[in-house]
Amino acid sequence: CDFVSGETLGIFLFIFMGRVEPALTVLPPSRSELAQGKATLMCLANKGFPSDWSVSWKVSGIEGAVEQRSPALPLKDGLYSWSVGLTLTAQQWREGAVAVSCEARQGSQSPVSHTLSALQCSQD
Numbered sequence: 001c002d003f004v005s006g007e008t009l010g011i012f013l014f015i016f017m018g019r020v021e022p023a024l025t026v027l028p029p030s031r032s033e034l035a036q037g038k039a040t041l042m043c044l045a046n047k048g049f050p051s052d053w054s055v056s057w058k059v060s061g062i063e064g065a066v067e068q069r070s071p072a073l074p075l076k077d078g079l080y081s082w083s084v085g086l087t088l089t090a091q092q093w094r095e096g097a098v099a100v101s102c103e104a105r106q107g108s109q110s111p112v113s114h115t116l117s118a119l120q121c122s123q124d
Contacts, residue, residue, distance in 0.1 A: 019106060020079060022048030022055075024114040026102050029093060039093035041116065043102030045082040047075065050106070055082040058101040058113070062092050 022045035029039035045055045051072040059065050068085040075081055086100065099117040 019109065020047065020049035021112045022046055022053060022080075022082070022104050024102055024104060024112060026114045026116045028116060029090075034090045034093070037090045039088045039090050041086045041088075041093075041100060043084050043086070043114070045084075045102075045104045045112075047077075047079040047081065048104065048106075049079050051080045053080070053082060053104050053106045055084045055102065055104045057084060057086045058103050059086065059088075062088060064089075065092070 025044045025046070027042040027044070029041060033040060041057075043055060043057065045053065051074070053072070055069070057065070057067055066087045068087070070083045072080040072082055082104070084102065099115050101113050101115040103111045103113040105111040
């Protein structure tokens, strides 16, 4: 019996599945972190294919925001997962960041995005 390698499985998935858009989940900063003057948001992109999706934050009007990206993480089903963090000051999050968007893009295709605002979080 021949063993199917991860690369062979990826080629098989691409032929039969084509492009699979990852599901995006955006996690807001915690209250305890905001109390310390910092705001870290996480964007999780789960179950996408192929592995060359680029996941990033779109933030306008804020200087000094720092992104922390992870490489594509292969999952057992042949799909991939990514994460990207965004660190702001608590003041930027509360006052400056009307909304931030996490965007997953693959090649020249239309991106997948999820937007979160501080106002949404304060109403929860």
